Amino acid sequence: FEGMTVVELAKRTGSSVRSLQEIMASVGEKVGSEFDPITIDVAELVSTEVGVNVKRLHSEEGAILKPRPPVVTVMGHVDHGKTSLLDALRKTAVAAKEAGGITQHLGAFVVSMPSGASITFLDTPGHAAFTAMRARGAAVTDIVTLVVAADDGVMPQTLEAMSHAKEANVPVVVAINKCDKPGADPERVRIQLGSEGLPLEDLGGDVQVVEISALTGTGLDKLEEALLLQAELMDLKARVDGPAQAYVVEARVDRGRGPLVTAIVKSGTLSVGQYIVVGAEWGRIRAIRDTLGRATELAGPAIPVEIEGMKGLPMAGDDITVVGSEERARMLSQGRRKKLEQGRLERMSQENQEICAEEG
Ligand code: GTP
Numbered sequence: 001f002e003g004m005t006v007v008e009l010a011k012r013t014g015s016s017v018r019s020l021q022e023i024m025a026s027v028g029e030k031v032g033s034e035f036d037p038i039t040i041d042v043a044e045l046v047s048t049e050v051g052v053n054v055k056r057l058h059s060e061e062g063a064i065l066k067p068r069p070p071v072v073t074v075m076g077h078v079d080h081g082k083t084s085l086l087d088a089l090r091k092t093a094v095a096a097k098e099a100g101g102i103t104q105h106l107g108a109f110v111v112s113m114p115s116g117a118s119i120t121f122l123d124t125p126g127h128a129a130f131t132a133m134r135a136r137g138a139a140v141t142d143i144v145t146l147v148v149a150a151d152d153g154v155m156p157q158t159l160e161a162m163s164h165a166k167e168a169n170v171p172v173v174v175a176i177n178k179c180d181k182p183g184a185d186p187e188r189v190r191i192q193l194g195s196e197g198l199p200l201e202d203l204g205g206d207v208q209v210v211e212i213s214a215l216t217g218t219g220l221d222k223l224e225e226a227l228l229l230q231a232e233l234m235d236l237k238a239r240v241d242g243p244a245q246a247y248v249v250e251a252r253v254d255r256g257r258g259p260l261v262t263a264i265v266k267s268g269t270l271s272v273g274q275y276i277v278v279g280a281e282w283g284r285i286r287a288i289r290d291t292l293g294r295a296t297e298l299a300g301p302a303i304p305v306e307i308e309g310m311k312g313l314p315m316a317g318d319d320i321t322v323v324g325s326e327e328r329a330r331m332l333s334q335g336r337r338k339k340l341e342q343g344r345l346e347r348m349s350q351e352n353q354e355i356c357a358e359e360g
């Protein structure tokens, strides 16, 4: 890596020299000639800002990738049983663990299967979290579970969820819910989904369909199996060593503990004591807890954790970047704030101009 210049970094990240220099200036870095060597710290900071992981560019080739659990989001039409399904799955998670810890509501939980495999479910309001993360380019979800009520069939938000998943290139596993109801007609749901262009397995496609009842618990094991099979096909792996790249699933303020962030690591490992920049906020990780409330030192890929130690409250979908020092954390968060503020002012002045144009 020694001696990388802004010019080279621009080539590697596909950005212009000028935009990289602007970012350097905004975080308080000295901007010299574009041929001056820059440190790896600065290169990382800057490239993270343009959405490229430099660590990956220059060293992920040799990195050891390990299998990781899939991260699953549940989506579907109003009242089709998303919350009921998550509650039912959560129960299987807690029962399987039998841990003494108090289960926390973190916006995510982990189901451990007897085989040793596990599945991470996000239980933040599906669409909101999904779109918030997508808008920030953070595709944290690997698989969408599309819930369709067997008595109601395909509805507007079913189609919306389908198109979200398609745009994000995230595979779907269909859960036909409420199959316990007298009016249930799973066959009709299959035909509807098929005619909407979803390539169902029964019709020679690769989208699995499982019939379930969130109320009685029927078929939940089948759904979990289907999700694991889908995950296997995707061969999900992540780098475990090295600095973490992570995302915020949920953030809230606790009176005693301050801002609390539920995070999912995408690659690398987060550890207590690290300085992090989260969206436009920063902090130093004071404590990490798992979904059972147990304190831990480290957080690896695809496992949801709660992080304590932020100075401010970030937003769902924000990315978490590890930086080397408090100084850098402050600089980067300040730079981002400035950028946000600029964006806000630009939008305001544009709106004003539009109003003036209308009035004139
Ligand atoms: P929103 O969050 O409002 O979009 O709804 P939701 O998709 O989370 O649905 P929710 O889980 O709240 O379920 C809606 C209603 O359907 C509730 O009255 C549930 O009790 C009922 N319900 C959910 N799953 C089943 C099921 O498998 N069988 C039956 N009979 N009822 C169910």
Ligand code: MG
Binding pocket: 082, 083, 084
């Ligand atoms: Mg709900």
